[in-house]
Amino acid sequence: MIEATLCFPLRDGGDAAADREVLLIEKRRGLGEGWYNGPGGKCESGETPRECAIRETEEEVGLEVSDLEKAGELRFLLDGEAHTFCHVYRTRSFAGEPSVSEEAYPEWIPVDDVPYDRMWDDDLLWLPGVLEGKTVAGEFRFEGGEPLDEAAFVDHDLEWDVSF
Numbered sequence: 366m367i368e369a370t371l372c373f374p375l376r377d378g379g380d381a382a383a384d385r386e387v388l389l390i391e392k393r394r395g396l397g398e399g400w401y402n403g404p405g406g407k408c409e410s411g412e413t414p415r416e417c418a419i420r421e422t423e424e425e426v427g428l429e430v431s432d433l434e435k436a437g438e439l440r441f442l443l444d445g446e447a448h449t450f451c452h453v454y455r456t457r458s459f460a461g462e463p464s465v466s467e468e469a470y471p472e473w474i475p476v477d478d479v480p481y482d483r484m485w486d487d488d489l490l491w492l493p494g495v496l497e498g499k500t501v502a503g504e505f506r507f508e509g510g511e512p513l514d515e516a517a518f519v520d521h522d523l524e525w526d527v528s529f
């Protein structure tokens with residue numbers, strides 16, 4: 366099973382709470398290519414998920430994130446078998462300016478305008494809550510064989526307010 370991470374940096378975009386923004390990437394290659402997501406990727410051996418999220422965010426968008434808050438654990442099953450376990454973080458602490466890399470076009474996007482129609486099908490179920498500050502554990506079942514991003518999302522279970 367693949368162990369992976371996602372990181373969602375947040376900032377105030379204006380005066381109102383409604384103006385909050387999240388740093389998303391448009392993924393330029395690999396799994397989920399062409400879709401929006403948070404920075405993140407697969408954990409390397411010997412690396413904690415938190416270290417992975419920090420490294421991937423630096424590699425993909427050049428942002429040095431810190432004080433990561435664990436927001437979710439997502440289990441993706443493909444054809445009944447465990448495929449990916451993804452640790453989700455959010456943070457308001459970062460240094461630097463996002464920059465384009467070979468893997469990602471970064472973009473600050475108002476939390477109310479997240480383009481769920483250009484993301485993984487399951488994201489609409491858990492990402493709004495994560496961006497509101499909730500914690501979540503989810504299982505998402507896909508069918509149709511590899512690669513995961515071409516399989517069909519069939520059903521899910523979600524639990525909110527989980528302690529990590």
Ligand SMILES: Nc1nc2c([nH]c(=O)n2[C@H]2C[C@H](O)[C@@H](COP(=O)(O)OP(=O)(O)OP(=O)(O)O)O2)c(=O)[nH]1
Nearest residue numbers: 369370394395396402405406407449451485487488
């Ligand atoms: N938002 C969201 N992210 C997902 C879902 N499923 C899933 O694997 N991911 C994430 C976990 C990882 O952060 C990312 C896939 O890992 P990756 O970016 O390293 O994959 P890749 O094939 O590009 O690998 P690499 O070439 O960079 O090594 O996609 C999903 O349903 N929603």
